[in-house]
Amino acid sequence: MNQKIYDIAIIGAGPVGLFAGFQAGMSDMHCAIIDTIDIVGGQCALLYPEKNIYDIPGHEKITGQNLIHNLKKQCDRFPHDFFLQNQVIELSKTDNIFELKTDKNLLIRAKTILVVAGNGSFNPNKPAIPNIETFENKSVFYLINDINRFKDKIVAIAGGGDSAVDWTLMLLKNKIAQKVYFIHRREDMRCHQNSLLELRELEENTDSLEFKIPYVVENLIGENGELNKIVVKNFLDEAYKVELEVDYFLPFFGLANDISMIKKWGLNIQKNKILVDSSNMKTNLEGIYASGDICEYGGKTKLLVSGFHEVAVACHNIDKYLIENFGKKSEVFHYSTSKF
Ligand SMILES: Cc1cc2nc3c(=O)[nH]c(=O)nc-3n(C[C@H](O)[C@H](O)[C@H](O)COP(=O)(O)OP(=O)(O)OC[C@H]3O[C@@H](n4cnc5c(N)ncnc54)[C@H](O)[C@@H]3O)c2cc1C
Secondary structure (H helix, E strand, O other): OOOOEEEEEEEOOOHHHHHHHHHHHHOOOOEEEEOOOOOOOHHHHHHOOOOEEOOOOOOOOEEHHHHHHHHHHHHOOOOOEEEOOOOEEEEEEEOOEEEEEEOOOOEEEEEEEEEOOOOOEEEEOOOOOOOHHHHEOOOEOOOOOOHHHHOOOEEEEEOOEHHHHHHHHHHHHOOOOOEEEEEOOOOOOEOOHHHHHHHHHHHHHOOOEEEEOOEEEEEEEEEOOEEEEEEEEEOOOOOOEEEEEOOEEEEOOOEEEEOOOHHHHOOOEEOOEEEOEOOOOEOOOOOEEEOHHHEEOOOOOOOHHHHHHHHHHHHHHHHHHHHHHHOOOOOOOOOHHHHO
């Protein structure tokens, strides 16, 4: 068991969770920040890393990935502890202290909880390819946490949605991968039209992008988790198969969201959203607060700016709760301009 008792356990390291880390640090609160997956940034990092966001104050535009990079840096001003690849599955309270248990059997104790779990835990949909698990986390990745791994490598990307298209553009426009095979079972794609135009332009004008459409990946060939080749078959004529030499395979077949664990904790939940009092972001359970996409109240908008506002309110009220219930030193309110 981790012996520390944190001021706040922040469940979710999405954009709102990261900003919560900064806001909590402003009031000298020490946090555990936990996420199911091994990258921070939630929807911005996973679903639209390359897309420009136009409604972040002070930024004419900023990509999802750059926003997360900046939020992480801002959060890292304070020495919080991150626990990635840990899904919080159980929550209990003894002697006024919460105990969280994760799917990796980690126990984390905290005086308060801030649930910023978005639409629930992200779990990648995996393609049905024999032995794929023997290559996972070595040469097959469903989520990308280190783009430099693909430097000068040959990468096969499968899928027809925003993630497949965005990561292809990211790897090629930034001259990271040597070559990308873009594999999709049909001509139709479910992605942003501008991104599709960019992708088609790249394919026409460079040798670094090759479409394999309409193809599906049938088999992976390699040793000790290191991929050498993949076998792709024509979706319309299954007898027609091709072997492609690749270093990495990135299947992007969407992410399923799982909120089932959170539903067991006794929180007031309607339509998969936690009901809160918007004046303080309290839930129905004392010491538990919620913000961001997971919370619901009259007038709620599922926008980043709303989430950022909500965690500022939540942290301010958590600070008050800790002063009243745990004798935390009462802080005079500081603007960030006068804090450092
Ligand atoms: C395609 C797209 C475009 C968008 N464009 C915009 C835009 O232009 N402007 C804008 O303001 N908003 C936009 N949004 C919405 C914005 O991305 C969300 O409002 C924002 O991501 C919410 O942040 P969050 O931190 O609350 O949740 P999320 O980003 O969903 O992050 C929640 C995190 O919590 C983790 N988690 C959940 N349950 C658990 C658990 N039990 N244990 C551990 N971890 C857990 C998840 O794995 C996830 O990483 C867009 C959304 C999409 C999908």
